[in-house]
Amino acid sequence: MSLGGGAGIQADLRTFAFHCVHGTSAITCITAQNTLGVTRVDAMAPDAVVAQIQAVVEDIGVDAAKTGMLLNQGIIAAVAEQVGLLQAKNQMRNLVVDPVMVSRTGVQLIDGDAVKTLCHDLIPKAALVTPNRYEAQILTGLEINSLDGMKSAAEIIYRDFNIAVLIKGGGMEGDLRGIDIWFDGEKLEILTTKLVDTKNTHGTGCTLSSAIAANLAQGENLFTSVQKAKNYVTTALKYSLNIGAGQGPVGHFYPLLEEAVGSGSIKNNPQFSMPNF
Ligand SMILES: Nc1ncnc2c1ncn2[C@@H]1O[C@H](COP(=O)(O)OP(=O)(O)O)[C@@H](O)[C@H]1O
Numbered sequence: 001m002s003l004g005g006g007a008g009i010q011a012d013l014r015t016f017a018f019h020c021v022h023g024t025s026a027i028t029c030i031t032a033q034n035t036l037g038v039t040r041v042d043a044m045a046p047d048a049v050v051a052q053i054q055a056v057v058e059d060i061g062v063d064a065a066k067t068g069m070l071l072n073q074g075i076i077a078a079v080a081e082q083v084g085l086l087q088a089k090n091q092m093r094n095l096v097v098d099p100v101m102v103s104r105t106g107v108q109l110i111d112g113d114a115v116k117t118l119c120h121d122l123i124p125k126a127a128l129v130t131p132n133r134y135e136a137q138i139l140t141g142l143e144i145n146s147l148d149g150m151k152s153a154a155e156i157i158y159r160d161f162n163i164a165v166l167i168k169g170g171g172m173e174g175d176l177r178g179i180d181i182w183f184d185g186e187k188l189e190i191l192t193t194k195l196v197d198t199k200n201t202h203g204t205g206c207t208l209s210s211a212i213a214a215n216l217a218q219g220e221n222l223f224t225s226v227q228k229a230k231n232y233v234t235t236a237l238k239y240s241l242n243i244g245a246g247q248g249p250v251g252h253f254y255p256l257l258e259e260a261v262g263s264g265s266i267k268n269n270p271q272f273s274m275p276n277f
């Protein structure tokens with residue numbers, strides 16, 4: 001959970017709402033965070049995380065799920081155990097693991113033991129894993145500086161975990177920034193997009209993985225879910241918010257912003273990027 005509102009569960013819930021699915025959450029930690037970075041993290045006890053998952057599953061049910069910042073080995077192990085138990089009862093389908101391990105600036109957020117548990121216990125239970133450049137480097141041991149490097153990483157991750165993988169290129173340089181690689185053991189696809197030239201990219205990874213989960217919940221297949229989610233995050237980036245002194249968040253509800261500005265009910269505020277106005 002991120003209290004600046006741009007990433008984590010707050011971005012996830014906005015994304016779910018935009019896609020007209022009912023989002024629920026299990027909070028693993030509270031970050032003191034803004035557009036400049038994270039200044040403090042307070043972890044939940046693993047059994048408190050498990051209780052949240054059980055409360056949702058036992059009453060409401062889950063059509064698709066995503067994980068984000070799981071923070072430490074105890075929480076990752078507890079979540080992985082729950083996922084295993086629920087999958088055995090067919091109560092947890094369509095799991096997307098966004099393996100939040102490294103910030104966009106390359107700073108590692110979780111320790112080595114936590115990475116091991118994530119790899120060993122959780123990622124293999126997912127339908128899809130969505131590492132960014134630096135997370136893909138940790139998962140493969142490769143240094144990724146090129147399209148070929150991204151492709152090799154996707155193939156290694158598929159081989160090691162036997163699940164589909166999407167390597168996100170927001171952290172790549174030059175022409176590769178914003179290009180993602182999909183591999184599911186059969187099809188290797190380069191998902192291109194027109195680079196959105198903005199510094200306001202806070203929450204792109206969270207937004208992408210929750211949009212994929214939302215599409216899966218609505219019955220789309222995995223690859224179509226990824227394609228649609230990629231289009232969504234690209235447009236949300238075009239309407240990102242220039243707030244705070246660092247990287248502002250993406251504009252999750254861009255059609256509402258367009259409508260409100262178009263109808264004159266709000267002024268075209270310079271804090272909104274408004275590509276069509
Ligand atoms: N400036 C950009 N222009 C277009 N797409 C971008 C840009 N920055 C990030 N993306 C896209 O946002 C999604 C999230 O990727 P990324 O930012 O690498 O993840 P993370 O937030 O986990 O580091 C990917 O689809 C990536 O290609």
Ligand SMILES: Cc1ncc(COP(=O)(O)O)c(N)n1
Nearest residue numbers: 001007008069203204205206
């Ligand atoms: C609580 C939390 N979870 C995840 C992220 C990653 O954010 P991004 O989507 O920008 O990679 C974050 N900054 N904070």
